Amino acid sequence: MVALNKKWVLNLLFIWVFARPILSIPIPARYDGFVFNPSSSTLPSVLVEAFIDPLCSDSADAWPVFKKVVQYYQDDLLLIVHPFPLPYHHNAFFACRALHIINKLNSSFTYPLLELFFDNQDSFSTSYTIQEAPSSVLKRIVQLAVDNFNELLPSEFESLFEAGFSDSRTDLATRISFKFGCSRVVVGTPYFFVNGIPLYDADSSWTFSQWADIIEPLLAQRS
Numbered sequence: 001m002v003a004l005n006k007k008w009v010l011n012l013l014f015i016w017v018f019a020r021p022i023l024s025i026p027i028p029a030r031y032d033g034f035v036f037n038p039s040s041s042t043l044p045s046v047l048v049e050a051f052i053d054p055l056c057s058d059s060a061d062a063w064p065v066f067k068k069v070v071q072y073y074q075d076d077l078l079l080i081v082h083p084f085p086l087p088y089h090h091n092a093f094f095a096c097r098a099l100h101i102i103n104k105l106n107s108s109f110t111y112p113l114l115e116l117f118f119d120n121q122d123s124f125s126t127s128y129t130i131q132e133a134p135s136s137v138l139k140r141i142v143q144l145a146v147d148n149f150n151e152l153l154p155s156e157f158e159s160l161f162e163a164g165f166s167d168s169r170t171d172l173a174t175r176i177s178f179k180f181g182c183s184r185v186v187v188g189t190p191y192f193f194v195n196g197i198p199l200y201d202a203d204s205s206w207t208f209s210q211w212a213d214i215i216e217p218l219l220a221q222r223s
C-alpha cells in the first residue's frame, strides 16, 4: 500500500514536471483582444471584456444593444473583445483568425469585419459549408473583406489579407485568444467580464437599462 502511494506520488510529480511546459499558455506580447475605443485618453474606470465568436448567433444578437452601451459610456468604459472560436462552429477559427489578420493590417477595420461576419453568419455556418472545402471558405472570407473594404484600403490589401492565413503568427495569436478564454473559464459566447468579474447572467437578451444597472453604480463610486 505504501509502495503504491509512493508510485502515485512519483507519477504525479513526473506529470507535473514534464507536462507543465506543454500545457502552459504562451504569453502574448500584448494583452489579448481588440480594443473598441482606443482613443479614450485617460484610463477609464470600467473595463468590459467580451468573449465573442463571430459566427455565433447569440453574439450577433447581443451586439447591437451592447455596442450602444459601449458608445454611450465611451468616455468611462473601455471595451476589449476577445475572439473566442467555439468548436461547434466549424469556421469560427478562420473567422477569428481573419480578425487578427485585419487587426494587424489596419485595426480600424477589425470591428467592421466582425460586423460583416455577424451579417453573413449563415453562409459560413457549419451546415451551409459542410460540403465545402476549407480553402474555399477562406477564399470567401477574403472576398467578403475585399468586396467591402477594398476601396478604403491599399491596393495590396487582398494579397496581404490572403497571405495572413499562411502566417503562423496569426495562427498562434488566434490559438492564444482561445486559450486565454479557456483560462478565464469561458464556456460559450457572448461572455462578459466587468472589471475582471464574470457576468454569468448577461446574455443576448440584455437591454440597455440592464447594462446601465451594472455600469452606473460603478461610475457613481468613483471619487
Ligand SMILES: *[C@@H]1O[C@H](CO)[C@@H](O)[C@H](O)[C@H]1NC(C)=O
Binding pocket: 105, 106, 107, 108, 152, 153
Ligand atoms: C487605416 O485605414 C483608414 C481608412 O482607409 C486610413 O484612414 C488609415 O490611415 C489606415 N491606418 C493605417 C495605420 O494604415
